[in-house]
Amino acid sequence: MYKIVEKVDLSENVVKMILEAPAIARKRKAGQFIVLLTDEKGERIPLTIVDSDAEKGTITIIFQVVGKTTAAMAAMNVGDFFSDVQGPLGNPTEIKNIGTAVCIGGGVGVGVVYPLAAALKQAGNRVISIIGARTKDMLILEDEMQRVSDRLIVATDDGSYGVHGFVSTVLQNLIDAGEKIDEVFAIGPVPMMKVIANMTRPYGIKTVVSLNPIMVDATGMCGACRVAVGGKTRFACVDGPEFDGHQVDFDLLTSRLRMYCEQEGIANEKHRCGWNGN
Amino acid sequence: METDVTTDRKEKKEKIPRQPMPEQPPVERVRNFAEVPLGYTEAAAILEARRCIQCKKPGCIAGCPVEVQIPAFIRLIAEGRFVEAARKLKEDNSLPAVCGRVCPQEDQCEKSCILGKKGEPVAIGRLERFAADDERQKGEIFIPATAASNGKRVAVVGSGPSGLTIAGDLIKLGYGVTVFEALHKAGGVLVYGIPEFRLPKAIVEAEVAYLEKLGVRIERNAVIGRLKTVDDLFAEGYGAVYLAVGAGAPVFMNIPGENLSGIYSANEYLTRSNLMKAYRFPEYDTPIVRGKKVAVIGGGNVAMDSVRTALRLGAEEATIVYRRTELEMPARKEEVHHAQEEGVRFELLTAPLEYLGDEQGWVTGMRCQRMELGEPDASGRRSPVPIPGSEFVLAADTVVVAVGTTANPIVPATTPGLETNRRGYIAVKGEDGETTRPGVWAGGDIVTGSATVILAMGAGKQAARAIHAFLSKA
Numbered sequence: 001m002y003k004i005v006e007k008v009d010l011s012e013n014v015v016k017m018i019l020e021a022p023a024i025a026r027k028r029k030a031g032q033f034i035v036l037l038t039d040e041k042g043e044r045i046p047l048t049i050v051d052s053d054a055e056k057g058t059i060t061i062i063f064q065v066v067g068k069t070t071a072a073m074a075a076m077n078v079g080d081f082f083s084d085v086q087g088p089l090g091n092p093t094e095i096k097n098i099g100t101a102v103c104i105g106g107g108v109g110v111g112v113v114y115p116l117a118a119a120l121k122q123a124g125n126r127v128i129s130i131i132g133a134r135t136k137d138m139l140i141l142e143d144e145m146q147r148v149s150d151r152l153i154v155a156t157d158d159g160s161y162g163v164h165g166f167v168s169t170v171l172q173n174l175i176d177a178g179e180k181i182d183e184v185f186a187i188g189p190v191p192m193m194k195v196i197a198n199m200t201r202p203y204g205i206k207t208v209v210s211l212n213p214i215m216v217d218a219t220g221m222c223g224a225c226r227v228a229v230g231g232k233t234r235f236a237c238v239d240g241p242e243f244d245g246h247q248v249d250f251d252l253l254t255s256r257l258r259m260y261c262e263q264e265g266i267a268n269e270k271h272r273c274g275w276n277g278n
Numbered sequence: 279m280e281t282d283v284t285t286d287r288k289e290k291k292e293k294i295p296r297q298p299m300p301e302q303p304p305v306e307r308v309r310n311f312a313e314v315p316l317g318y319t320e321a322a323a324i325l326e327a328r329r330c331i332q333c334k335k336p337g338c339i340a341g342c343p344v345e346v347q348i349p350a351f352i353r354l355i356a357e358g359r360f361v362e363a364a365r366k367l368k369e370d371n372s373l374p375a376v377c378g379r380v381c382p383q384e385d386q387c388e389k390s391c392i393l394g395k396k397g398e399p400v401a402i403g404r405l406e407r408f409a410a411d412d413e414r415q416k417g418e419i420f421i422p423a424t425a426a427s428n429g430k431r432v433a434v435v436g437s438g439p440s441g442l443t444i445a446g447d448l449i450k451l452g453y454g455v456t457v458f459e460a461l462h463k464a465g466g467v468l469v470y471g472i473p474e475f476r477l478p479k480a481i482v483e484a485e486v487a488y489l490e491k492l493g494v495r496i497e498r499n500a501v502i503g504r505l506k507t508v509d510d511l512f513a514e515g516y517g518a519v520y521l522a523v524g525a526g527a528p529v530f531m532n533i534p535g536e537n538l539s540g541i542y543s544a545n546e547y548l549t550r551s552n553l554m555k556a557y558r559f560p561e562y563d564t565p566i567v568r569g570k571k572v573a574v575i576g577g578g579n580v581a582m583d584s585v586r587t588a589l590r591l592g593a594e595e596a597t598i599v600y601r602r603t604e605l606e607m608p609a610r611k612e613e614v615h616h617a618q619e620e621g622v623r624f625e626l627l628t629a630p631l632e633y634l635g636d637e638q639g640w641v642t643g644m645r646c647q648r649m650e651l652g653e654p655d656a657s658g659r660r661s662p663v664p665i666p667g668s669e670f671v672l673a674a675d676t677v678v679v680a681v682g683t684t685a686n687p688i689v690p691a692t693t694p695g696l697e698t699n700r701r702g703y704i705a706v707k708g709e710d711g712e713t714t715r716p717g718v719w720a721g722g723d724i725v726t727g728s729a730t731v732i733l734a735m736g737a738g739k740q741a742a743r744a745i746h747a748f749l750s751k752a
Contacts, residue, residue, distance in 0.1 A: 023505055037462055043554060043563035044462075069563060084462040086499035216554070216564075217470075219460050219501055220686050221526035222546035226537055233530065233537060238688065252537055255639030259539045263565030 001081040002036075005058060010140040011133075013065045014108055015074050016050075022057030024049070024087045030119035031093030031210070031242055034059070035218045037084040038072050045069050046215045046237075048112040049088060059087075062111035062140065068268035089218050090241050093208075095119045099182035100126040102174065103149070104167050104196060106188025107133060110141045112210055113187045118148040120185075126150050128179070130170045132188075136161035168195045181205050186245060190254050197245035207245035211236045213253060214260070228252050296398040297326040304619040308589050311474045311557055314616060315379075320360070323408040327356035329393065330400045337390030338402060343736025344377075344443065346370045348387060352405055364413035365420055367406060372446030372489060373439065373735065375414065375481045376468060378407025381732045382610050414484050421491050425452035430749050433458065433516040435502045435689065438466020439731045440522035440722030442486065443738030444745075445494045451746055455493070456516075458500040463553060466524055467731070470553040471545070473583050475590070476613075479552070503688035508696070508718065518717050518745045521704060522738065525723035527686045530679055531575070535633030540567060540641040544580045544680035551587050569676025571595045573644065575630060576680035577607035578728075582617050584678040589620055596622050599672070601629040601649050601662040625672065627651075627662065633677065643673040683728050693718070703727055710744035711737055719745055 006018035024034065033048045051060040065074050076082075093116050101120045105113035110131045121127045129149035133139040134157045146152050153170050154162030163170055167188070174181065184207040186196040193209045200207045213225040213236050220238035227236050228249035234240065300316045301307075307314050318326065330352040338348040347366060354363035367374040383389075383403040391399030413419060432448050434441045437459040445455045463469050465482045490496060502508065502523075511519055528543035530536050547566070550556040554564035572588035574581050577600035588596045598617070600607060603626050607614060618624075627649045634643050648668035651660040685702035695715040697705040704720040706713055711721040721737030723729055 023500075027505055041555075041562045043565075084499050086460070086462065086501065088504055089501065216546055216549055217461060219526075220688065221528065222549055223528045223530065223543040224546045228537060233532070252639070256537065256539055258638070259567070260565045263559065267560050267563060267565065 001083060002085040004076060004078050004080050004082070007076075007078050010062065011138045014062060014138070014140055015065070016060065016062045016111075017073075017076075018058050018060050019082065019085060020057060021059050021085050021087075024085065025052040025057050025059050026054050028052045028059065028088040029092035030095065030115040032088035032090050033218075033241065034061070034085050034087030035089060035215065036061075036082050036086070038069060038076070039083045042072075042083070043069055044084075044086075044216060044218070046089070046212075046218055048115075048210075050111045050114055059085075062108060064108040067264050071268060086218070090237060091239070093119065093185075093242060095123045097124045100128065100180055102171065102181050102184045103127060103129045103145075104171060104184065104186040104188070105129070105131045105141075105145075106167050106192045107138070108140070109188030109192075109210075110139075110145065113185060114141055114144055114148070116185050116187075117145060121148045121150075128174070128181075129153070130155065130167045130174075132156065132167040132170075134158065166195070167192065168199060171196060172199060175199075175203060175205075183208065184245075185209075190250055190257070193245060193248075194250035197248065197250070201246050208242050209245040209248060210241045211243060211248065211253060212241070213256060226256075294325055294329050296329065296401055297322045297404075299401075299404055304621070307475065308620045311590055313478055314475050317411055318404055318408045320358075320412075323355055323360075323405060324358060326401050327352045327405055330356070331392065333392055337392060338387040338400075341387045341390035343386065343732050344371050344739050346374075346387075346406070348402055351409060352400065352402070355405055355409060360409055360412045361416070361418050361420070363409040365422070367409055368420075368422070371406075371735070372443055373468075373485045374406050375410035375485060376439070376477060377732060377735070378403050378405075378410055379477050379481075380468075380472060382730060384611070386732060411481075414481070419484075419488060419491075421488075422450070424450045424492060427454065428452040430454065430517045431456065431515060432745060432749070433511045433519045434522060435508075435519065436460075436466060436522040436524060436722075436724075437464035437486070437496060438522060438524050438722060438734060439468060440524075440734035440738040441466070441520065442489060443735040444520050444522070444721075444742045446489055446492065447739060447742035448745065449489070449492045449494050451742075453746075453749070454495075456495040456497060458502050458506070459496060459498050460501040461553065462498050464496050464498065470549045471580065471583070473548065473552055473587055474557075475586065476583065501688070503692040508689070508693040508715070512717065517749050518719065520711075520738070520741055520745065521689060521713070521718065521720040521724060522722045522734070523686060523689050523724045524734075525683045525685050525703070525728050527684045528679070529682045529684055531630070531681060533630060533632055535635055535641070535644075536679070538633050538635040538641040539639050540569065540675055541633060541677045541679065542567075544574075544576070544584045544678050545683065547584055547678045548580070548587065551591070557587075557591060566591065567676050568592045569674070571597075571674045572676045572678065573597045573599050573625075573672060573674040574678045574680055575599050576682070577602065577609060578680065578682070579609045579613055580683075581678075581680035582609045582613040584680050585622050586617055586620060588676070588678070589622065593676075597625055597672070597674075598622060599625045599628050599630060599646065601627065602651065602660075603627060606659070628672075629662065629664070630672075631669070634671070641674060641677055643671050644677065646670055646672050683723075685724060685727075689724075701727070709740055711741040712744060717748070 230247040388399040431454040556566035649662035722734035
């Protein structure tokens, strides 16, 4: 049993939780994730470990309410327990001193890019971060990203805060301005990652994306999370979740993410489909 | 076997036929996930047990990889002493209710039964199942005394049949045993792979609970190689490590279209249905595709389990696609027979070449090729050879790929000094499973590749002896 020790609503539909999981907290590295179950009848869902505190024995997760399980999680409170938390899973991010890294996070993906930005900064890189949301109220982790970035640029789709436009607009502006960029880390909705990868390809800027396919066991035994990278089938849970964005078949990922739309609708009538594509 | 003949003559056995096992009728069972064979009544068990001629040199024991004292437990059943029979079984086998159901007895204990030479062998598996079920149903689970703690600890990685067997054996010898399981439930293939209609999960839970009552600690959600490495386990004070992580990585055929939606590995399909209880969706949260036309590729037990699961999920047409003939199928005859009774279609001597999909990326069928059997190869097996011009399209909205599994590399890749063979399985020096890394043993499918529950249990039994000898010297 894994206790909730802190819960914060970051925006209307996005929740941050700190969980007691000492063994995971000790071992976890940036880029890794957990699988959790709410209870006996629950499903296994993957979530990135946003932060950890080895001394306190805690890990931090951030999730958006998109379907039955995340809605049930949002209804849980401090002192409640998850029946199972498995991790750390996946390969840690390769953190090296590469020069200037641009860390891009969209929506709840900011929670995934935050630990990467922090680790890249600690490794001595110059970190430029671009974070975005549909509107000002949906923006998360601005202060945290500010702390781990040399420069932070915020964008909102509706222009209610920061730059009016998408995170990709901001990246294009940086490239056009002649900013020296050694590597891009882009994490967020699939359409966003696809746009960013297509944008950096002609410039030959290495672009790492973190993929979010459907997972079940997340230890390499089922292939639910299979993705095509460079024409080869890879399992995101053990070969990833990070891959070279220029090699990923994003259209395949998009169609596989829709596989259970109908059932997700049955599971929770409030949410037509757990994965809404943006 | 002169002695057997003498015994036979002396006791003047009446001719009792092998007792049949009642089963759910096919038309009913294909609509539910309840167990198919219903088990012996007390009267049938006693009759069947009386068929055993109590050989002085029984071949059946040697045919059992965990060396169950077969004539002894069967004699207890014949005398109506059922609970004592269960205890006798458990002296050698920590999972009798499982083994009585899923062992291929026809290739093991029953193959060596002397009665099988002229007629039908004693139904050892059915009797084992009866005794174990009787004990559990009466709630008279007996917890035997274990040796006093010897202060030494052993880590077991994986809670499948091999890991559970060694845990049961070592705890009885006084070791502190911790089993590390990656998933949230213990049992390995017994919980995620074998369906409810062949092995009810409540039975696996009861046998795992029995081991925990003996004192075995099970740490769930613990992926060794990620949460802790084998080095970490030694640093924590474990004197020996047994690796029983199975061969859980699915094999795909690498043919075009394999990543279309609606195409599953058998591991995923069965894990969703069995471990996550997706067949009870939406009462349980995990969804599964309930295809109308389901094709299962392969001819082993996993393929039979998948195709029979598809029927129970509501498939109108469930088809096995296998590239050889029924004769070469690796599945147990009983499983093939059950599938046939339930209405499974068999496309034999057929292999898929490519999957076809619609605009949404969902599978609609596959292009197949007919095969014929060629000359026997070096191993004596006749390999399938494509027949030119025989291509055709088989419609399917769901496909399950059950063409085998292979080694999962997480543990070998994170354990320095642990050698593997070319196919990624852990290399061992002899039958007891000693690896190239001192203090580390391995057994079950991670050594042999996909095999049977009982062989994995036999490996656990042998490694228990070796680890006991190793730690007794230390």
